[in-house]
Amino acid sequence: MIPTHIEHIGIAVKNLHESIRYYEDVLGLKCYKIEEVKDQKVRTAIFKIGESKIELLETTDPDGPIGRFIKDKGEGVHHIAFAVNNIQEALKEVRAKGVFLVDDKPRKGAEELNIAFLHPRSTHGVLMEFCSDK
């Protein structure tokens, strides 16, 4: 398993609409979708940039993962998602190498992708996600 590219960068923000304004008006990117991911208690605004995406994440619940992240650390990068061809195999492979997983099995993320998080204590402080569309 070698990730093919950075699928997206997940960024925790306090206010989705204020942040969208910055990414659109200042950086010139275009938000092509706003989606609620109930499972993760977030609303996400998605921008394409090259082969990658930026996902702004606003919590829908102060006690959800993004709500807690904002409370502890403020706004900022929440996770990096790597595109892999076969997520089941990728998870099996990194688990065999001693990586702790947040998700033992893939679940559905934004845009119907199959996603799973690796635990930051195994990844030198960065919350990492694998993504695949199969």
Added chain:
Amino acid sequence: MIPTHIEHIGIAVKNLHESIRYYEDVLGLKCYKIEEVKDQKVRTAIFKIGESKIELLETTDPDGPIGRFIKDKGEGVHHIAFAVNNIQEALKEVRAKGVFLVDDKPRKGAEELNIAFLHPRSTHGVLMEFCSDK
């Protein structure tokens, strides 16, 4: 100005060689260069992934920017770098839109790129960098 792609993600790490081992042995990426950037008081290990790069950053000085970041926040994503075609114009444009800049003029970063940082108080909590090779 619209950034063309994510040029790199800069990740602060405590120990470059331990982190390189994770990115190579677990994620399967290949470190193709280790470079010291004296100006920023870091040694950086660079990996290609798709059209983007990952730059692991280890401080060469406890009081340098990465040393202070690690002290305050621990390991994690330090900045996102966007590739732009013309960095001078990009800086002029965002400054005119009210963005505070860390660097008024481009300076040399890793791999001889022209780089400049935007201030995170203008960018909703994420330290952002523009990069261009011209």
